[in-house]
Structure formats: structure tokens, C-alpha cells
Amino acid sequence: MPEVKAYWQNYIDGAWTDGGAGRIVVDDPATGENLAEQGLADAGDVNRAVVAARACHETGVLTAMRPVERGRMVQAMGDYLLANIDIIAEVLCREAGKPLWEARLEVEGAARYFEYYGNQAETFEGRSIPLGEGYYDFTSYEPYGVSAQVIPWNYPLEMAARSLAPALATGNACVVKTPELAPLSSAYIAKAAEHAGLPRGAVNILCGLGREAGASLVGHRDVSQIVFIGSVTTGISIASAAARNVVPCVLELGGKSAAIVWPDADLDALVSSVRWGIFFNAGQVCSAMSRLIVHDDVHDEVVERVADMARSISVGPGLDRPDFGANMGAMISAAQRDRAEAMCREAKRQGARPVVGGRKLNQPGYFLEPTIFDGVTPDMNIARDEIFGPVLSVLKFGEDEEAVRIANGTDYGLVGGVFTADVTRAMKTAARLRAGQVFVNEWFAGGVETPFGGYGKSGYGREKGREALWNYVQTKNIAISLQS
Template sequence: MTRQLSQNYWPNFVAGTFRHGGAGKFGVRDPSNGNTLAEQALADAVDINHAVSEARRVYETGALTNLHPGERGAMLRKVGQFLEDNFDAVRETITLEQGKPLFEASKEVRFAVAIFDYFGSMAQSLEGRSVPGDASRFDFTVYEPFGVSAQIMPAHYPVYILSRTLAVALAAGNSCVMKTSELAPISATWLARAVESAGFPAGAVSIFCADREAGAALASHSDINHLVFVGTKEAAAAVLANAANNYLPNIVEVGGTSPTLFFEDGSIDAFLPEARLGLYLNAGQFCCAMYRVIVHESRYEEVVGRSVELAESLKVGPGIESDGEDFQPY
């Protein structure tokens, strides 16, 4: 099975328009063979300043926050519907640039669709509360958006993880400025197209690829109000250092070291299917993967031996050659 991307050059989405990058462009490679898939625009600090400025304008004018929550919710559901309508193209883009098999990319797209549907419905449920007082007082709380949410995203789920942060922020009325990974930036274009198709105000969302230097400019920008980062702990430390002077509320996810315990009376036949899923889903690139197996010493040799057999039984090859919906090895 040989498939190619639908275009050879992919621009950034900045302040409501698709445009070239101030830092030029670079080749995105197919991880299955090292060949160049397409060229991607690369943003610079000027592009980021423009994206943040427009996001600030949208927030301060109320173009997004003053909408009825039901209207924001409807637009979020339209984003999910756009991904559903372009299901095959989105999943093939994910597989070609990130490398996962088509059946895994299919699940990623469906999870993203579900995220936009869920938070589209939740947009109308973001309510404050009243607090009992005496006859002369009426106390209440009102939830307000942060403002401009800067989001620095990883490559291992180039649509789902981006959808997870984007949908939540938009449901609450935040503007979003999102930097994608240089390893898998193209898939995010489908999110940009979905946002444009759904009718969000121009400038409410910018999605672009940028290098670390430009990413640092985003994290330290004085006009952002909130920061989301998903990636390695080393990169997280650098991002948080850049953001420190602004005292930003932030959400940082750097993965885990999820342990699995195999006791003396454990069933090896029950363990192996879980190990296959826990170790090899997305080539082990997910936050709750089975990174460690702690085995009772009496079962150690057996578990190691059967685990080696499992690893040697797996088929390795270009993800695009998997049999899509009918291929279910896990």
C-alpha cells in the first residue's frame, strides 16, 4: 500500500489565515523510511508575536467570550464533525508522518472527535455557584477564562493531545496559540482547517510549527495568560524557566513510569496480552505505557522468556501498510 500526502507544502495557520513561516520551511520525514514526505512552514518570533497579538485582541474584544456558551459548544462540535467527515485523510496523515499503524491512527481520530463532542456539550455547564449568606449579603462565584492560552505540543499523538487541550480552552472562552512538534506538525493542519470551518473568530486560534527558540519566545511572551506543555522533562524545565517571570498558571505533562506488578501466583497468559498493549501501543510512546514490570523472583525467568517471544512475534513495517480497521493485533 503506497499513499502520499495530498500536498507537498503545508503552511501555518496564524490569526485566521494560512501563511508561510518567517523562518522558512523544512522537510518532514516519513519515520518508516526516512524519506521526505512534504515541506512544512516554520514560524519565527514575528509570527508568534502576531498570533499572540491577535489572540489577545479576540479575547479583549469579547469576540469569543461574549458568545453564548451554547454557540461556542456548537462550534466545538463542528470541529469534531469536520474531523469525522475527513476521517480517512486525517488518519492517513497521522500514520505517514508519525508512523503509527492505521488502526491506531483511526482510534486517535475517533478519540479527538469524542473530545470535541464532549467539551462542546460541557461548554454550557461551566457554571459558578452561590454561597449562603445572611439577609444583607449575596455571595457568588463566576468562572472566567484565563485569556490567551499558549500550548506547546508533542508528536506522539499529533491530533488527539492537541484536541484535548484546544477543546477545553475554547469551551471556556480562551484564545489559543499552539506550537506543534517539528517531528509531526502536518496533522495539526486538519485541526486548523476544522477550526476555520467551524466559524471561530479569526485570531481565536493559531496553530503553527516553530523551533525551540521560537517556542521559548512563546513561553516567555508577556501577553499570554496560561501555559500548557506536553513533552519531556528536560524540555519542560526549559519552558517553565522561560515562563517564570510572568508567573503563569500552567499545566505540564511529562509522562510517567507506570509500573506493573507480577506476583508469584500471576498468570502469564493473562499478562502477555496486557504487555502487548501496554508496551507496544504507539511504539510505547504514550504516557501510561508499561514502562516497568516488577516481577517476583520465582517467576522472573519465565516472564522474561515469554516477553522476548512476544517481542519477536511482532510485525514491524510502515504503518500505512497495516490493514486499517480490520487489523487488530492488540
């Protein structure tokens, strides 16, 4: 088993530094044992990071570059991650409980964001507006300044890259608060920034508790824009802090996403999508396929086939099972695992039928079995509340109207899915689903290029794609009178 260094620091103003709040222990979710210690930032550390980012912005060093030069630096960050993927993936595997192959996919995904937005840097252009003879009018787009980014533990490397890459490409300086449950791999983001030659203060990476470091960051008067990925409750607090300082924020919050399955669906493709949709990353995905709404005519066959697939997945430490797609790792913590198991017990109490799983494993580490519940009705807690674990709820429908009503029957609206060979039905249903993104015949279709974000309590704003660039700039109009 690879060694992970015992102590990790924060990165502020181009230097590695301890945390003013001491240290925090990071566990290995696959064993439950202590893995390493991370320096813990306090409010003073946050202030130093924001001041450094503000100074970087105000010197104009980022905006003075030609966009292509800035874009090449962003791309170089991704190149660094790929060049060091073996080391980074092992650290990520150990701190987050992922199988090693999943960790490698995350590193590759993070690198892809830097590649994509590095390429976008020189394509982001203003426009001229005709005002008639005697006037010349045009718009330009300027970075907000300091972007504060609060990153979740389920994809600590990839989610940091998702917001950091477009922010840097548009000329912002950034302060990233990493998740205290999985902060270690984020150090390689700072190393990537150094490798790329970004100026001091452009990238600051620190770990701290939400109640101190997180609150200090999102409430700081010199922060110009905020990105948050996490729970609805915390998202409301962050939106309130942003409103007090009158700064924009992007929120990606919870999900309870549903896939609707008609009798003409390709069931082989469906089973593959269920595998990725709910059991990838042990179900700890905001856009997980947590509900499967199946037509009466194919319900029994679908349940049987997805149950067989779930039983075929091995569960255990990620470094021990390198085979692509064959295994599922641990949940991030004992508390998260126990919460998911408690929701499974409540589902049984309310009348849902456990087809597979529903229990934690009797072994070290924070493991929950791949779980499928049938006989779920829309009023049950398991059909309404986000579990954030490897638990699938199967519901029945008879008519199209009923399927859409069930799918839209939660407070969330992050993604949705449609499985049918009928293109007309797919298009009509996609238009009616209250979700920011709809997958047709393949869960997680799309990519870095496609915009992503939620309706309802799943948040607001869009990440990914060119739409994300607008999060980090404000429009300036310049109107010139040419009359003498």
C-alpha cells in the same frame, strides 16, 4: 501509497500563511525519505498569532456566546475530524511512522476530546456563598485569555485536541505550536476550527523550532496560561518562563511507569496490557508500561509469555500492514531510534539479559525491534531513565513492600499498574504508588473522562476529565451588600 501535498502552511488569525523562518523538511519515519515541507514560524509569526488571540479574547466574542453555542462549535471540530478520518489518518501515518490503524485511533481519540469538552461547556457553573442577611455573594469562572500550547510529536493530533478542546469550551483563544517532527496533521485542527465557525484568532496553529518559536510563545507577555507536554529539561525552561511572567502552566513530562504483577493475576489480560502498554506507538508514550515488576512465583512464565507476544508483532511501514494490533511502526526519527538502541547496549553492559530484540532493523526507516530485558535491577539505567521506545524492563520481587519500593524508585510518577485478583491488595497498593493515575488489571484503563497527570518529575496539573477545565479559568467572587 497516498500522495501528501508538498508544502504546508501555518494558520494565523484566520488565514494560511508562510513562515518567517523559511521551511523545514518533514521525513516519513517508515522510509527515512523526505515527505513534505512545512512553513517554519519565527518570533514575528508567534507575535502575530498571540496578538490575534488576544484581540479575539478582548472583543469578548467567545465569552458573549451562550456556553451551549460555544460547546456545539467545539463538538463540530470533532465531527470534522471524523468526517475526514481517511485523509487525516493517512497523513498522520506518513508523518509519524504509525501503523494506519493506530493513526485512525488517534484521529478518533482527538475527536472524542472535542465531543467530551463540547458537552462540558454548559455544565461549568459558579456557586453562591451564604453570608447572612443583607448580602448576596457568588462566584463565576472566567477564561484566562490566551492559552499557549506546546504539543509533542508522539500524538500530535490527539494531544492538541486534549488541551485545545477544554480551552475553547471555557472561552479562551489559543496559540498551538506544533512539533517540527510531525506538524502536518495539525493543519486539520485549523480546518476543523474553520468548519465549526470559530471566530478569527480563536485558533492559531503554527510550526516552529523550540529555541525560537517555542521560546517566543511561552515567554510572550500577552500569553495568560501555558500547556506543555514533553521532556523534563524543556518543561523546567517553560516553567521558568511562565514564572517570569507570573502565569500558570500545566506540565506533562516524562515517565518510567511500572506494573506490579502478583501470582494470582490474569496472565492473559496481563499479556494484552503489555502489548498496548509498551509496544503501542512503538513505545513512544509518556505513560508507557516501561517496567514490569513480577513476583518470583510467576516470573519465568510471565517472561516467556510476553516474549512470545513480542515475537509475534511484525514491524514495518504502517500503510503496508493494516491489520489491527498485529504490527508496530517506526520511531519518529533516526536520532530517537539510535538513542533507544544505545540504551539497550548499555543495559546489556550493565548485566541485563536481552530476551527479545534490542536492535534496529536492517531496512529503510527508523525501526527498533520490540524489546524485552530480563534480569534488570533497580540501579540500572534502563530501570531508571525514560527510553521512549519499545523496550520493556522486567524486574523481580518477593514481598509486597519490595514491589512498591521498586515501583516508587524513580524520579517520575505519571502512572502505575497493579495486576492481581485480590481487590484489597490492589486498593492498598494503588494508594501507596507515587503516581497520578493507577491502572488495575488493565493498562490504559479509563478514558477522556478520567483525570491524568504526574507526581515528581512527571510534571504537575491535570489534563482530561472535568479537572482539566480548571486549568483554563480563574475564579472571580462578587460580594453584594443589599443594605440600603
